[in-house]
Amino acid sequence: MKQTSLVKEKLPLGSLLALSTISFSVLVTELLPAGVLPEMSADLGASEAQIGSLVSAYAIASQWLLFLVFPSHAEWNVKLCFFLCWLVLLLLTGLPRFHLTTH
Numbered sequence: 057m058k059q060t061s062l063v064k065e066k067l068p069l070g071s072l073l074a075l076s077t078i079s080f081s082v083l084v085t086e087l088l089p090a091g092v093l094p095e096m097s098a099d100l101g102a103s104e105a106q107i108g109s110l111v112s113a114y115a116i117a118s119q120w121l122l123f124l125v126f127p128s129h130a131e132w133n134v135k136l137c138f139f140l141c142w143l144v145l146l147l148l149t150g151l152p153r154f155h156l157t158t159h
Contacts (some may be wrong), residue, residue: 093108
């Protein structure tokens with residue numbers, strides 16, 4: 057009879073916490089426009105259906121862009137990719153705030 061040893065491996069809690077945090081952030085970011093469609097339509101002077109279509113088109117375009125861009129960056133350094141993504145996110149979220157506060 058063969059004896060098998062059961063090795064208890066520890067869960068990578070830090071990695072799981074990072075993954076769950078990122079998943080929550082992405083989900084909230086993707087679902088947030090659905091909750092503010094009336095305000096967006098009032099501000100842009102369009103119907104809620106048009107704004108909903110705009111948000112859907114943005115989501116589809118960003119998904120397709122991910123499929124096109126991701127394979128070309130597969131050989132990059134992970135830290136460099138993370139830093140560049142963080143920098144782009146910082147610029148894209150920071151510039152509109154700066155523009156709105158100066159006018």
